[in-house]
Amino acid sequence: MKHVACIVLLLLAGAISMAAQAPTLKPPAAADWAALAKLPDLTGVWEAPTVGRGGRGPAAAPPPEPPLTPSYAAKKRELDARNFDDTEAANCLPTGMPAIMGHPYPYEFLLTPGKVTIVSEAYMQVRHVYTDGRTLPPDPDPTFNGTSVGRWDSDTLVVETIGFSPLTTIVRNTPHSDKMRIVERFHLTGPDTMSIETTVIDPEALLKPWTTTRTLARHRDWTIREYICEENNRNFLDAQGKAGVKLTAPVKPVK
């Protein structure tokens, strides 16, 4: 019995020290679920409706280029000069933020008490946006999708994200500094349309904050599908930046 009590104490101590490091999500009460119903309904599966769409929609104009500081413009020129055919995405590396929100694949938005979860079908990525009032940690480990908190500004969900892996870029061949911060404003513009205004702030890489906007359309009858990029990826980018296609004989399924 004494032994059990010791373990319980140890576990408690562990839980308390964990709590000191990371905020804990409090167990939702009925009122928390009811409060969700009063928020703008962002739930469901969304996809960008234009950009080619198999030729049915107009092709998007090339996005405006981020205003780079001289040192980052020089970095970009250096990367451009390598003349790489493609990015590591051809090798199935997920793109990370902010590119993850620009895919021609759907996203599912889930609202639960204290959290918005964004499931990106492309590369099967998940973004965890805490809306329970916590603040961003001062120095999170760098990750592809960063560390996010959100709050409701009237009927707009405002998400702030920091802490990005150096393997991600602002746009292609455009690195960010460890000071990059991304602010997204998610706002319903109609019964089934949502606008996402994305502002990239990076005092080392950008002369001024860089804002782009994307519109998504909701598909109530869609579900998110599996996307295992490694399932049958025949594309590649080699170490010299040459892209190619593996045309080896198709692999027969194991029976």
Place this chain on the structure above:
Amino acid sequence: MGPIPRAAGRMLLVTAMISGVATTAWSHHAAAPVFDMNAEKIVTGVVKQVDWTNPHIWIWLEVQNASGQAETWGFEGMSPNFLARRGWTRTSLMPGMRITVTFRPLRDGKAGGMFMTGKLEDGKVLTSAGAE
């Protein structure tokens, strides 16, 4: 990849106007470095296998070459995720079906390319944008 770089964006506009190439391919990899997006070729053959897989479907055809020998050709299509929402199913193309494929050839000259449209013997047309 992120927002499409300028050169690729121009290419995209051109191909979208000419042929209706959907841009989903760009989500995963750039098409222009591996496929000749300004060329269009046609080949007829019999479906050997369809890989209904991510990140792209692959359609494998047996094609008779000029000297009467059978060659295997491979065609990269969109993803099953994209196509299943636009009228295709995993049985839209089955082994044994005869099909005429319009494609963007591989730049390395190998037997294959990017699938654009496929016309079946019953007149049904499958496109990279959806089934009709």
